[in-house]
Amino acid sequence: MMSVNKRFSLGELKKAAQQDIEQVLAEVQAAVDNAPEGDIIAGSEEAVREALARFRQRLYEKAVQLKADAGASAFSPSGRRIGCRSGLAAQGPADGRSPDR
Numbered sequence: 001m002m003s004v005n006k007r008f009s010l011g012e013l014k015k016a017a018q019q020d021i022e023q024v025l026a027e028v029q030a031a032v033d034n035a036p037e038g039d040i041i042a043g044s045e046e047a048v049r050e051a052l053a054r055f056r057q058r059l060y061e062k063a064v065q066l067k068a069d070a071g072a073s074a075f076s077p078s079g080r081r082i083g084c085r086s087g088l089a090a091q092g093p094a095d096g097r098s099p100d101r
Helices: 010-033 039-071
Strands: none
Touching: 010 039
């Protein structure tokens, strides 16, 4: 079977992540701006680290979803190979026994 490697564009990822980018920038700005005078790094570093971790996770999830969506569009939902059975019936019983038993 031939593998089809569909890709998604940087533009698609930028569009999908735009709201998350705005949110993380606002969180970083607020954390640094609200840190105590003379203690900016210690007063903001953890909040910035947490905001960036949440952003990293959301961005990665969006990228994986875009990749999955790109790959899904490469195949016809009704496209099957001749002689290929699909679905649960084709897999047989869950216990691995043949249907004759």
